[in-house]
Amino acid sequence: MPADWPLVVFLLLLGPAIGSFLGVLVDRLAAGGDVILRPSHCAACGTRLQWRDMVPIVSALWLGGRCRSCGTAFPGHLLRIEVAGLLAVALAVSQGQGGGQTVVMAGFLWCLVGLFYADLLYFRLPDLLTGALFLLGLGLAAFDPARGIVDGLLSAVIASGAFLAIRWGYRAWRGREGLGLGDVKQIAGIGAAVGWAEVPWVALFAAALALVVVGIDMLRGRGLPAGDMRLPFGSFLVGGTVLTLIV
Numbered sequence: 001m002p003a004d005w006p007l008v009v010f011l012l013l014l015g016p017a018i019g020s021f022l023g024v025l026v027d028r029l030a031a032g033g034d035v036i037l038r039p040s041h042c043a044a045c046g047t048r049l050q051w052r053d054m055v056p057i058v059s060a061l062w063l064g065g066r067c068r069s070c071g072t073a074f075p076g077h078l079l080r081i082e083v084a085g086l087l088a089v090a091l092a093v094s095q096g097q098g099g100g101q102t103v104v105m106a107g108f109l110w111c112l113v114g115l116f117y118a119d120l121l122y123f124r125l126p127d128l129l130t131g132a133l134f135l136l137g138l139g140l141a142a143f144d145p146a147r148g149i150v151d152g153l154l155s156a157v158i159a160s161g162a163f164l165a166i167r168w169g170y171r172a173w174r175g176r177e178g179l180g181l182g183d184v185k186q187i188a189g190i191g192a193a194v195g196w197a198e199v200p201w202v203a204l205f206a207a208a209l210a211l212v213v214v215g216i217d218m219l220r221g222r223g224l225p226a227g228d229m230r231l232p233f234g235s236f237l238v239g240g241t242v243l244t245l246i247v
């Protein structure tokens with residue numbers, strides 16, 4: 001058991017709640033509505049949810065993922081994002097160095113969870129999440145005695161610069177957008193966290209994951225992807241970052 005186990009227990013309890021919050025945040029940012037203030041409610045019948053309907057993971061399992069009043073199923077990603085919030089803590093505890101560094105690592109991974117779902121569901125990488133990711137990525141660089149905050153800033157600039165160059169190059173070559181500005185902002189935070197030398201690995205893992213997903217789609221008989229097929233590359237970058245952190 002790690003020396004700071006009270007912190008670990010606290011983060012493990014907090015993880016699903018953060019995931020639950022991220023699910024609501026991502027949905028509301030995409031809808032362009034009021035982000036935080038409106039109380040949670042059932043989208044089908046409008047019934048305001050009570051605290052017992054909103055205990056992360058437990059409520060979804062207890063009620064079978066349905067509204068207590070009208071029985072309409074809640075979107076499945078709301079439970080999955082709560083579980084992802086918990087897994088992020090597990091990864092932060094296993095990879096972190098304890099104390100404040102583990103807290104910053106957990107925050108960084110929670111931002112990645114939010115970005116993963118925002119891009120997967122809505123093809124959007126909200127500035128709120130890429131901005132927080134950048135600050136937490138700098139925090140991780142600052143905690144690393146071999147790197148420091150200047151290395152974090154430099155890594156962010158190099159990673160974003162490389163993505164900007166790819167964005168411009170692709171647009172000049174194909175005449176359309178291949179890499180969104182959201183991806184450029186997202187890689188800044190990732191670069192700050194992992195360091196510039198690791199960024200090629202993140203991109204390589206992300207591209208490999210994208211190929212695997214497209215390949216599985218083709219094997220399922222959905223045919224060759226069209227040239228203008230849209231991929232949530234931000235989600236694959238999240239996968240690439242997690243793999244880079246683990247390997």
Ligand SMILES: [Zn+2]
Pocket residue numbers: 042043044045046047067068069070071072
């Ligand atoms: Zn309802």
